[in-house]
Amino acid sequence: MAFALDGLIEGFYDPDAADNPEEFVKAVIAYQKKLNSSTFVPKPLNLNQEMENKRRNIV
Incomplete structure (x- = not known):
């Protein structure tokens, strides 16, 4: 449902998934x-x- 400009998926919704990561x-x-x-x-x-520093900390 949502993705960043670089293609990274940020949000996904499937009503049948029942909150299954x-x-x-x-x-x-x-x-x-x-x-x-x-x-x-x-x-x-x-x-x-x-x-960039924040990104490196995350990665």
Whole structure:
């Protein structure tokens, strides 16, 4: 239902999943495969130094 400009899935809803996180993981993998098989290449984000430091802490 929601994804970032870089293609990262941020939200997923399936009324039949009953809050099963495994379904979210499956959706992320399926979407990544779709991106990898297409000619679409997301443009990387240009982060300022503060945001880049936060990103590195998360990763």
